[in-house]
Amino acid sequence: MDSMTIIAVASIVIAGITTGFGTMGPALAEGKAVATALTALAQQPDASATITRTLFVGLAMIESMAIYCFVVSMILIFANPFWNHAIAQTVGK
Amino acid sequence: MHLSPDEIIFWQFGVIKLNATIVYTWGIMLVLALGSKLITSKLSMDMKRSRWQNLLEIVVTAIEKQIEEVGLGEPRKYLGFLGTLFLFVATANLGTVLPGYEPPTGSLSTTVALALCVLVAVPLYGILEQGIGGYLKTYVEPTVIMLPFNIISEVSRTLALAVRLFGNMMSGVMIIGILLTITPFIFPIVMTVLGLLTGMVQAYIFSILAAVYIAAATCTPKPEPTNS
Numbered sequence: 342m343d344s345m346t347i348i349a350v351a352s353i354v355i356a357g358i359t360t361g362f363g364t365m366g367p368a369l370a371e372g373k374a375v376a377t378a379l380t381a382l383a384q385q386p387d388a389s390a391t392i393t394r395t396l397f398v399g400l401a402m403i404e405s406m407a408i409y410c411f412v413v414s415m416i417l418i419f420a421n422p423f424w425n426h427a428i429a430q431t432v433g434k
Numbered sequence: 435m436h437l438s439p440d441e442i443i444f445w446q447f448g449v450i451k452l453n454a455t456i457v458y459t460w461g462i463m464l465v466l467a468l469g470s471k472l473i474t475s476k477l478s479m480d481m482k483r484s485r486w487q488n489l490l491e492i493v494v495t496a497i498e499k500q501i502e503e504v505g506l507g508e509p510r511k512y513l514g515f516l517g518t519l520f521l522f523v524a525t526a527n528l529g530t531v532l533p534g535y536e537p538p539t540g541s542l543s544t545t546v547a548l549a550l551c552v553l554v555a556v557p558l559y560g561i562l563e564q565g566i567g568g569y570l571k572t573y574v575e576p577t578v579i580m581l582p583f584n585i586i587s588e589v590s591r592t593l594a595l596a597v598r599l600f601g602n603m604m605s606g607v608m609i610i611g612i613l614l615t616i617t618p619f620i621f622p623i624v625m626t627v628l629g630l631l632t633g634m635v636q637a638y639i640f641s642i643l644a645a646v647y648i649a650a651a652t653c654t655p656k657p658e659p660t661n662s
Binding site: 415419 | 601605
């Protein structure tokens with residue numbers, strides 16, 4: 342296999358694995374966060390505004406972990422510097 | 435399929451490129467500034483006021499209450515910076531309803547610029563509140579060994595702010611683009627609604643995090659409680 346094939350295969354496989362594994366952790370964490378928030382809401386319904394707001398802030402922070410994995414996958418597929426370098430070398434030849 | 439609105443170039447002159455990010459950013463600035471100027475040209479203090487003035491008052495008092503709830507004592511000092519952050523990001527993200535519009539926050543340049551503003555503003559407000567010596571002392575707060583970790587945490591917080599906003603907006607645009615080629619009728623509309631919701635949440639998150647960082651930098655450390 343020449344270097345272009347290796348770069349392509351590695352980028353595609355790792356892009357898929359990154360998004361696949363990277364979204365499992367945040368999903369579990371968000372489920373736990375919502376469950377705890379619902380318990381707290383059931384125990385103290387008058388604090389619902391504070392609890393809801395804090396829940397959304399926490400969810401956004403957890404979500405950003407999954408977003409980092411998504412950004413890395415997108416970079417591997419669409420803005421891959423190694424792929425661009427390999428293409429430039431092939432075109433230059 | 436482009437990764438960010440930076441790649442749509444309207445006009446080029448040597449090194450200077452007029453890309454979609456700059457055009458849409460200036461469009462948003464024009465809308466916000468002109469709109470506010472028009473509404474505040476005739477302010478009235480009595481009970482009869484125009485609905486636009488009511489709208490602006492609701493927005494400003496809501497932001498002020500949020501800043502106060504975060505823990506900043508005098509919200510008026512920080513209202514300009516934090517309110518502008520929220521309004522700019524919210525308007526940029528809400529404009530996705532318009533056809534042919536790409537949010538400038540979907541480009542890493544805009545989000546890094548906003549995060550750099552926060553990076554500069556936090557020490558600025560800290561020094562204004564506590565003086566240079568008092569602010570620099572917070573870096574060695576628990577022990578001197580924490581100094582590099584405090585500095586690293588400042589930089590990584592800024593990076594996280596930028597990438598969070600960029601990732602959320604870019605993923606929204608990309609998902610809608612991909613879905614338009616697969617199931618072009620109802621599903622992209624549902625995803626657009628989800629994109630609007632996450633856009634507003636991200637605008638709120640960005641400004642609340644900036645407020646929390648400023649509050650952490652400007653709060654005077656409480657004296658140790660003595661057991662009597």
